[in-house]
Amino acid sequence: MKNWIDPSVTPYRWVELAIRLVVGGLFIYAGAIKIGAPMNLADSVAAFKILPHVLIMPLAMALPPFEIIAGALLVAGYRQGALAIAAVTTVFCVAFISTLARGMSVDCGCFGGVGSATVATNSLDLVRDIVIVIAVMVVYAGRSGADSLTQSGNSNS
């Protein structure tokens, strides 16, 4: 049986392209709308009650540029972008699991919004993030062994 995660398989290449554009674009968008309002993001990070105060502002300042660069790398076809997004989204998942386990609900500020959150919306946030991690790991797995997705396509042509 042929391995489905194989850049030489045409359907996989289309799926991979879709993941790169959708997830990469989503991260560029999420980072771009948050970079102008780091205080809102800092308030959301603080609401999770996980990080010590001293780390909240550095994280709120670093996260938007990280999302923009990682998203751009993924769209451009660099597997490191996929790994970066998988890493940061896994951290988000752990944060959501932690809040749900404590019976809390936190507006994550993922897309810069300010509003209310419930256990149900946090559960949906967690599901969305798990889907993102799986999707980008599919891209990363298909691309391991080459310097970029573009090169992979060439190597199999």
Added chain:
Amino acid sequence: MRYEQYARDLAAVIGLAIISLAVGILVNRFRATPLPLLYQSPQQRMDAQLEQLIHKPPFKVSDADFIGLDRFREIVTQKKAVIIDAREKPFYTDGHVPGAINLSRANFAEDYRRLGPTLKRDRGKLIVVYCSGGACHDSKMVASALLSLGFPRVEVFTGGWEDWSKAGLPVSHG
């Protein structure tokens, strides 16, 4: 070797995180008002802003009375009170309760300097404050700040913008 590649990729992600932190700090450095590197809670920030206006010890939240949608709608319809939207300006501009003025928690000192004379003219009038709704605290903080500033009748509409817009009630823009 695959493991060497994984290690290199992981190192690249760590490098990306360090670069992002540097970019974030640099962007903050060139802001009109750079943010402090140590986090301050909304209430601490509000205290700092309030201290610019009056020399009083930090105020306590929850002195104001809370009202529901029916009572708030009645007050808005009858134009019996000063309605204050405590959300940040972009949210206010996007849509607010008709007749509401924008005295945001985030920009309280500056907004109060602008709106203070108008509010002081109607000092005895009822003031009702709202924010996003749900778990938002901005309305309570602004209401408490107004009580500290000597306004005697301040209430909070806890349902906020969320309840007002969900109920399909009139909306003003700009």
